[in-house]
């Protein structure tokens with residue numbers, strides 16, 4: 001059980017927990033009134049307060065630099081709004097749609113790409129908005145997969161989640177339901193039998209865990225993931241490449257291995273989005289490609305996520321390499337960095 005029992009939600013609570021120095025309280029209260037703060041007991045317990053560069057603290061403890069917005073940063077960096085036919089639905093790709101049930105999370109990540117839209121009190125879809133969202137999905141037969149995201153859908157009470165999932169599963173052309181969540185690491189105690197029963201629908205249901213550092217996979221988090229997988233729900237992961245958190249191959253490799261050991265297949269490594277006030281946490285794409293090459297050279301194929309960028313403006317995700325094939329297709333680079341002609345020259 002975590003030693004702390006309450007979620008920290010204000011700069012003064014962070015001072016009390018010794019996560020920030022008292023002299024920063026005013027500045028960080030300004031940040032907290034702009035972008036929501038919440039750090040759950042499970043994550044507070046993981047923070048080493050003696051380490052000024054602690055990778056868990058960097059993800060959740062607010063920073064004065066969040067109030068510095070760069071020209072290229074925008075409130076809706078991945079363009080959800082441009083692809084929202086009805087409130088709560090984002091329909092960007094032909095065969096899948098997002099259903100955003102609520103705008104709250106158990107923890108608020110400092111690099112969140114939806115940070116302008118989420119926070120406590122930002123509400124959930126009303127009954128009539130949910131009916132309109134489900135109606136849109138029901139009359140759009142090309143939607144094969146629905147992704148419940150938010151906010152964090154697992155924050156909903158199991159009964160409400162069950163109602164939504166049952167109604168979704170009743171739509172014949174919806175064959176796959178996917179939930180994006182941080183709950184198993186942020187609040188593993190919420191993965192209860194009632195929650196797991198709520199996810200049982202008869203349709204293929206997947207859970208995608210957001211985790212960025214191997215320390216997040218504590219014993220409790222691993223046990224929560226095992227409960228999900230043992231209930232017949234396969235798990236994938238998504239991580240965000242973050243400066244100072246996981247931008248070295250040892251940490252990234254340890255994260256991917258920890259996920260695979262938990263039977264979670266690494267799916268996406270996101271290049272950090274151009275969300276306002278997050279420049280201090282972003283790497284360059286070139287750095288990300290060097291890391292991906294190193295990961296490929298040293299770790300099992302099971303540990304390889306797709307490195308992707310959400311193209312600003314709502315144009316969707318694209319893999320961003322690195323590429324192992326030369327532009328003309330005549331040379332291929334192996335996992336040690338050596339180049340080979342393709343097809344091999346006769347006599348090679």
Ligand code: SF4
Pocket residue numbers: 104105107108109111112113114115118150151152181182210
């Ligand atoms: S859990 Fe996801 S939606 Fe919630 S704050 Fe973190 S990145 Fe944003």
